[in-house]
Amino acid sequence: MFSDHLAGLNPEQLRAVTLGAGSALVLAGAGSGKTRVLTTRIAWLIANQRAMAANIMAVTFTNKAAREMHTRLSAMLPLNPRGMWIGTFHGLANRFLRAHWRDAGLPQTFTILDMQDQLAAIKRLMKALQVSDEKFPPRQVQAFINNHKEQGLRAEALKPYDAFNAKLTELYAAYDAQCRREGVVDFAELLLRSYEMLNSNEALREHYRARFSHILVDEFQDTNKLQYAWLCLFAGPHASVFAVGDDDQSIYAFRGAEVGNMRRLMADFQVGEPIKLEQNYRSCGNILDAANALIQHNDGRLGKNLWTDAGAGEPIRLYRGWNDADEAQFIVDEVRALRRDGGALAEMAVLYRSNAQSRVLEHALFQAGLPYRVYGGLRFFERQEIKHALAYLRLVASPDDDNALLRVINVPARGIGARTVENLQTASRERGVSLWQAACGQGGGRSAASLGKFVLLIEQLRADAERLSFAQLVSHLIAASGLRAMYEADKDGEDRLENLDELISAAVSFAPEDPAQIIAEFLAHASLEAGEHQAGAGEDALQLMTVHAAKGLEFASVFVSGLEEGLFPHENSLNDAHGVEEERRLMYVAITRARQRLYLTQAQQRMLHGQTRYPLPSRFMEEIPASLTKNLSETMTAGLSSRGNHGTRPAPAAPRHQASTNAVLPGGWRIGQSVTHPKFGSGVILNAEALGEELRLYVNFAEHGAKWLDMRFAKLTPA
Numbered sequence: 166m167f168s169d170h171l172a173g174l175n176p177e178q179l180r181a182v183t184l185g186a187g188s189a190l191v192l193a194g195a196g197s198g199k200t201r202v203l204t205t206r207i208a209w210l211i212a213n214q215r216a217m218a219a220n221i222m223a224v225t226f227t228n229k230a231a232r233e234m235h236t237r238l239s240a241m242l243p244l245n246p247r248g249m250w251i252g253t254f255h256g257l258a259n260r261f262l263r264a265h266w267r268d269a270g271l272p273q274t275f276t277i278l279d280m281q282d283q284l285a286a287i288k289r290l291m292k293a294l295q296v297s298d299e300k301f302p303p304r305q306v307q308a309f310i311n312n313h314k315e316q317g318l319r320a321e322a323l324k325p326y327d328a329f330n331a332k333l334t335e336l337y338a339a340y341d342a343q344c345r346r347e348g349v350v351d352f353a354e355l356l357l358r359s360y361e362m363l364n365s366n367e368a369l370r371e372h373y374r375a376r377f378s379h380i381l382v383d384e385f386q387d388t389n390k391l392q393y394a395w396l397c398l399f400a401g402p403h404a405s406v407f408a409v410g411d412d413d414q415s416i417y418a419f420r421g422a423e424v425g426n427m428r429r430l431m432a433d434f435q436v437g438e439p440i441k442l443e444q445n446y447r448s449c450g451n452i453l454d455a456a457n458a459l460i461q462h463n464d465g466r467l468g469k470n471l472w473t474d475a476g477a478g479e480p481i482r483l484y485r486g487w488n489d490a491d492e493a494q495f496i497v498d499e500v501r502a503l504r505r506d507g508g509a510l511a512e513m514a515v516l517y518r519s520n521a522q523s524r525v526l527e528h529a530l531f532q533a534g535l536p537y538r539v540y541g542g543l544r545f546f547e548r549q550e551i552k553h554a555l556a557y558l559r560l561v562a563s564p565d566d567d568n569a570l571l572r573v574i575n576v577p578a579r580g581i582g583a584r585t586v587e588n589l590q591t592a593s594r595e596r597g598v599s600l601w602q603a604a605c606g607q608g609g610g611r612s613a614a615s616l617g618k619f620v621l622l623i624e625q626l627r628a629d630a631e632r633l634s635f636a637q638l639v640s641h642l643i644a645a646s647g648l649r650a651m652y653e654a655d656k657d658g659e660d661r662l663e664n665l666d667e668l669i670s671a672a673v674s675f676a677p678e679d680p681a682q683i684i685a686e687f688l689a690h691a692s693l694e695a696g697e698h699q700a701g702a703g704e705d706a707l708q709l710m711t712v713h714a715a716k717g718l719e720f721a722s723v724f725v726s727g728l729e730e731g732l733f734p735h736e737n738s739l740n741d742a743h744g745v746e747e748e749r750r751l752m753y754v755a756i757t758r759a760r761q762r763l764y765l766t767q768a769q770q771r772m773l774h775g776q777t778r779y780p781l782p783s784r785f786m787e788e789i790p791a792s793l794t795k796n797l798s799e800t801m802t803a804g805l806s807s808r809g810n811h812g813t814r815p816a817p818a819a820p821r822h823q824a825s826t827n828a829v830l831p832g833g834w835r836i837g838q839s840v841t842h843p844k845f846g847s848g849v850i851l852n853a854e855a856l857g858e859e860l861r862l863y864v865n866f867a868e869h870g871a872k873w874l875d876m877r878f879a880k881l882t883p884a
């Protein structure tokens with residue numbers, strides 16, 4: 166019975182799930198059941214004939230979340246998920262453009278450029294236009310283009326205010342022209358193009374407005390301006406928009422997301438009072454108290470209270486390693502212990518602020534033989550060998566795809582040199598045709614022979630595509646292109662071969678919406694997929710990811726690592742209050758991922774971007790009441806056995822808390838060392854910051870209290 170699914174809900178949740186027609190906003194803290202309410206509402210709408218699957222659009226934040234929603238819905242209802250539009254903004258925009266490729270001015274098999282492809286396309290363009298990449302760093306050009314697209318602004322709409330800006334605008338226009346010529350779209354373009362189409366085509370807009378009577382949006386606080394405008398085009402005046410969000414978890418302001426959209430939604434869709442959910446079902450009391458205490462340091466919150474009846478649970482565990490390897494080793498040891506007690510690795514997550522931090526953690530995990538998966542690192546579909554194979558596939562689908570052609574024209578090496586490629590590019594520019602067409606028209610000459618073979622290879626693959634099944638085609642193309650042989654000949658190619666085989670498996674299990682479009686659909690899937698396809702999926706593995714990637718997820722045990730000033734909060738954020746507040750919301754997201762156990766770890770010495778740093782503990786640590794925590798670095802005794810052997814070994818006789826503070830600083834100073842100052846008298850070094858040649862020591866003087874000293878000037882001597 167469907168009512169069973171309603172039985173476990175609390176009264177506010179039940180009210181939200183069963184609201185009548187009209188729009189609503191659920192504004193509630195982490196773990197209060199927003200996503201659960203949203204999913205249950207979809208099922209309720211269908212089970213009660215308020216809507217049919219085809220009338221529903223649900224926007225989720227990640228592909229993973231979309232899949233989970235599918236799974237939960239299928240469990241609640243006998244349902245064909247196909248009819249329902251559930252996905253990310255990008256995923257849904259892609260679906261829309263596939264259905265209307267002609268009106269969108271796109272080839273039927275248009276391909277999607279991911280961020281790397283886009284950067285490559287920009288570099289290529291700048292080279293052709295002879296624009297200096299020193300004056301105009303390609304990444305900056307890329308950011309310029311994407312930021313404007315995300316605000317819904319085309320190059321023509323911009324009003325350059327100086328010469329530099331004018332050049333960027335010109336590059337933006339030229340880049341868009343190149344994409345149109347090649348029939349490719351980047352991520353931001355998916356949304357902008359579909360937005361423009363719906364905006365200008367009334368018949369189409371009315372068609373969709375008549376169709377989608379219910380539009381549901383998860384993580385609404387992170388929608389940006391264009392996404393909101395996009396939603397408004399799909400949602401006619403009679404649509405019920407059901408949005409759930411949490412202003413305290415808004416973590417994409419840097420990308421243009423606006424909490425202001427909540428106010429806009431309330432005005433545009435006549436939403437009454439937001440529905441509040443106050444019971445947290447995810448985390449134990451200590452964890453929740455820590456999250457509440459932390460977020461109270463932010464100003465201008467909409468304000469919410471969260472409570473739980475789960476009991477206080479365990480204390481939050483703190484650990485301060487004496488360097489980053491020590492911190493990583495601590496995590497490894499704890500993970501092992503949790504596992505011995507029966508915990509599944511998949512229920513444990515290690516979170517970090519920046520991707521660069523994962524390297525040290527990975528190293529420690531690898532040495533310990535603990536299986537792990539990194540989310541949002543190098544994604545499966547971004548691996549070199551996979552991109553090569555996909556480029557061949559893209560050429561089969563549309564040989565005019567210049568990006569794809571350039572990627573593999575000489576991979577594996579087949580004697581087509583840079584000169585030949587330049588000639589091709591010149592010919593293509595002069596004649597206004599794609600590189601492929603230029604290649605087909607190339608006559609005579611020795612280099613033309615190898616080019617001719619390449620053309621033949623692609624033509625042959627295109628013919629093969631007609632008779633082979635999709636999976637056969639992928640397998641055949643990996644062999645016929647020479648990619649397989651190339652990696653077989655490479656003594657380190659084993660992993661890459663495994664990945665290529667994994668690609669074949671992905672092709673075998675891929676289910677297209679429209680079998681006639683399987684290649685294009687698969688390519689789109691590969692561009693949009695967020696890395697859940699890593700080899701070894703299915704194996705129980707520890708989860709590693711950035712805090713951003715952890716949004717909406719939950720785990721029994723969570724380690725938040727690298728809690729140091731400059732790292733978390735990130736140094737780029739420190740100059741303005743808004744920056745620090747956004748970092749604090751990010752910390753709030755991190756803490757609230759944990760159900761039973763939370764660890765907060767940091768290192769006193771860290772190697773980052775090739776520099777050794779001696780960071781201060783993160784201010785966020787101080788914002789968590791000590792009564793909720795237990796400090797493991799201080800209760801640890803002389804042991805040191807498993808963790809003492811990373812880097813400089815601390816003095817063996819020292820108790821743990823001294824050992825862990827025994828890093829040697831520039832100039833031979835040590836944390837914990839006794840010192841004398843001519844004016845302040847005797848004291849102990851508590852902390853240090855090093856920036857290049859500069860060293861600052863934080864010394865606690867017996868008579869004058871703690872002070873920061875700049876060691877370029879301070880006359881400090883060992884006691």
Ligand SMILES: Nc1ncnc2c1ncn2[C@@H]1O[C@H](COP(=O)(O)OP(=O)(O)OP(=O)(O)O)[C@@H](O)[C@H]1O
Nearest residue numbers: 173174175194195196197198199200201446447717
């Ligand atoms: N009424 C309930 N009874 C029991 N468990 C519940 C109830 N409501 C939600 N939960 C559980 O609480 C956990 C958190 O729910 P959910 O993920 O929907 O929260 P959320 O508000 O979306 O969190 P976040 O803000 O992190 O996205 C889930 O495990 C969910 O199944």
Ligand SMILES: [Mg+2]
Nearest residue numbers: 199200201717
């Ligand atoms: Mg959620």
